[in-house]
Each structure stands twice: as C-alpha cells, then as structure tokens.
Amino acid sequence: MSTNTVIDVEGLDVAYGDFHAVKDLSFHIERGELYALLGTNGAGKTSTLEVVEGHRQATSGTVRVLGSDPADRSVVRPRVGIMLQESGFSADLTVAESARLIGRLSGREDSVERVLGLVDLGHKADTRTGQLSGGERRRLDFATAVYGNPELLFLDEPTTGLDIASRDSLWATVQRLRDEGTTVVLTTHYLEEAQQRADRIGLMHRGTFRHQGTVAELTRSLPASIQFSLPRHAPAPPTSSVPQADASYAIETFELQRDLKQLLDWADTHGVELEGLSAAPTRLDDVFRAIGADSTAS
C-alpha cells in the first residue's frame, strides 16, 4: 500500500448466511481521486460501501481506510465525512442545531454558518428539520458530511431529489474540496454524473468487479454509434449501416471519426441530406446494458 492510498481493500467477502453479496473484491483508492462505485441492482455495492464506511464487518478480507480499521470510529471518522443514501434528523431540532450536533460528534471543527451557506440553507437555520422539504434535507445531509472539510468523503446517491441548481452547487463544493486534496467515493444511479466526474470507476455485478478503470478504459471495449435517416428514393447507404426498426440507420464503430467522415463524404457525393444525424461516443449506459445482456445470455 503506497503512502497515498486512502482506501485499501483486499479479498473482501461479505456473506449473509449462504449468500455471498461480495466475493473476493480488491481495490484501492488514491488520495485526491474521485472513485465511483457503481453496479447493477444487487451487485453488492451497498454491502461494500457499508464495510468501507465502517458500518458493517467484513466476513473475510482486509479493509484499511486512512491506514486504520474503518470500524475504529474514534480514529477514522474525524477524517471522514459520510453522506448516507438514507438517514434522518430529529424533527424537533432546528437546521443549525442538527448541523452543529452532527458536526461536533464527527470530531471536526467548522462553522455552522459556513456549511449551511454552502448548501444555501443559511436562511433556514432556525427552521425545525421536520419542516424541510426532501431536497432541503438532502442538502443538510451534504452540509453535515462536508462539515470540517474531511480528508475522505463518501457520497451515496448525493444528488437524488435535488433540483438542477442544487446539484450544480453540490458538485461545485465537491470540486473545491477535491482541489484541497479531499478524496471522494461516489455511488450514483445517474451514470452521466459518474462519467463526467469520476477519475476511476469500479463497476460491480453479482458481487465482484466486472470492470474497473477510467471511463475511457471502461468504454473502450464497446463501439461508438452513428445514427441517421435517409429521405425517400435516396441511394443505399454505406454497407456498414444497419437498418433499425424505426426506418433509421445505425453504424457501430470503434473508429468514430473515420467512419463519420466516410458517411458525410458519401452523403456529399450523392447529394443526400442525412436527417437526424447524431454521433455519440460509448457511454457508461452502454457498458451497463452490455453487462445486463451478458447476464441474460449466461
């Protein structure tokens, strides 16, 4: 384990009776990285996250977080902020009281006014949390997680229930923390967020990694796609074009730029206007769908 390794997981196994939710999983996350832990439903990412956060004991394997056992809360948690996927506040405490309480229990120092300002809840400081909307509660969740600028930040579905402005604000705060060296572990169902922001992605399926690497590495194995439609009486398109059910055509390619140029040249030569032309690189969605297709086939 290098001195820059923040999370080190070796041979992790999590079992519930005879069912192994996580099987021999190994990965490490370096300081300053934003690592997205993604997975199909029931892939085992929640169990993995719970062990790494220190909420659950591993059945076997070793897990070190910031060099310590993550279950050792008094040592690890003052350096770690956790935004759980689902957790509550006491309805009879105000926003400021809740942020102050959780912040103080986290063992970090900060100003309540500052963290509430980060999530635009300063004007709600004296409002009881029971009167907050779902999105406001989620923002308060985030505020308590980033209280005291933790070295390591877990974000479990952080933007679920947030409007666009709140999402942008949250990601801007995360970026500022990353600029200061904070390591981020993200889980999300919004794949475009992971694709845009993650340095590396661990993609789980049935208890283990199906893929792990950068977005480019994950998407490299699948072709990009070009889609277009032709006007009536147009000549036959290039032979690599595959007719679709809706009368459009698709070209799947590992050489997007070359094949797109060939298609445009063909259209120019024949004086054909390509209707609804789109060219898209491979997305994480495609990688997910490929995993689903593999599972169905197997």
Add this chain to the structure above:
Amino acid sequence: MLPLAQAELVQLFRNRSVLVTSLLMPVAVAVFFISYRDVFTRIGSIGYVAAVLVFTIAAFNLYATTVTTLAARRQGLFLKRLRSTAASDATILTGLVLPVGAIALVQIALILGVFAAASGGGPVDAVLLVAATLAAFAMMLALGIATAGVTNSPEHAQVTALPLSIGVIAVASWVGITGTESMALLKRLLPGGAATELIVAAWDGGAALTGSLPLLAPTLAWVLVAVAVAAKMFRWEPRR
C-alpha cells in the same frame, strides 16, 4: 456525549406529548399516592408508598420514555446518522438516555422530599434508600434499552413497554403489602422485588445497612440480564 444529551433535552421540552407523558403523568400519579398515603400506609406501610413512588417514576418516566425515545430515533433513521459520526455506540446510547435519566432522578428526589414533608418524616436510612433507588433506576434504564430492541416504532412502544411498566408496580405492591416472609425467593428474584424490600426497609427502618446490601444483587443481576438482551436484540436501523 454531552452535545447529544443536550440536544435530547431540547427535544424533550419541545415535544409536548413526550413532555406530558414523561413529566406530568408520573407527577400526577405521585400526587395521588401522596394524597392518599394514609390509606396506602394502612394497606402496607409508609415505606410501601415510597417504593410505589420510586417505581411509578422508574416505570412511566424512565423506562417508558427510554423505549419510546430509542424507537423514535431508530424509526427516523437518526440512530443510523449518529453511527456515521465518531461517537461510539455506548456514547450514543448514553447521550440519548442521559436527559431522561437525570430528569427521573430529579423528579424522584423532589417527590420523595414532598412525601417526607407531608408524612412528617423521611427515611430512617437515607443511604440505603439512595442505593436501592439508583439500583432500581439502573435496572429500568437497562430494561428500557433492551425493550427498545424489540420495539419497532414509538406507537409500538405503547404495547411493548406496558407489561413491564405494570409488572414492576405490581411486584412493588405485592412485596410492599405482603412482605417477604412468604415466597421470599420468588419475590426477590422478580424485577423490582428486592429493590422494593430495600426501599421499604430504608424508609421504615428495622434493617441493618450491611445486612440489606446483598439484596441489591438481584436488581443488579437484572441490569446484567437487560444489557445482555440489549446487546443481542438492539437494532440501530429499522427492520426492512
């Protein structure tokens, strides 16, 4: 722990239903027993009234409020949030029950003070009374945490907390009225039985301190049993 205890205290005073249940109801019951102390003294003894007062506060304030509070904090996923901080499980539980424990102690001190003044005399052995009361409170607190382990919601607490609340007051009445000359072992082993015998002896007199202290053992044994049950049964998140 203290920030959490402070926050719980704030919530206790902001939640009117909890306030009424945990503070006013036991006081109303205590006022009833103190008002009719002569009747109850004829049935048992003046020490019996003191024992019933102790277990009224222990059952309807300390025990029932502990069960309700922990079930509510679990149902609202607040326990889960607290476990994502640096606080240990013991710190979290202590912080959550500390205010209700402290309020119960203040309540019983005031109520027994009023009772002593109204009845024209305090306990013969104040040290023994304090020891027995603290042991009884520790037992009810531990039983409250254990009961919270099998309580799904604050509403469910009204069902799960009732048997033991009624039960300890019934045991206190049985022991306080009939004494321990018959079925002594059974009466002392039941929760609240030995503590009642100590409180009666402390108030009425007639028992040496050193001779009475072994009677703390059954009550403290119940604390251990409750802690063991809580360790096995207590859940930090709602059942899915």
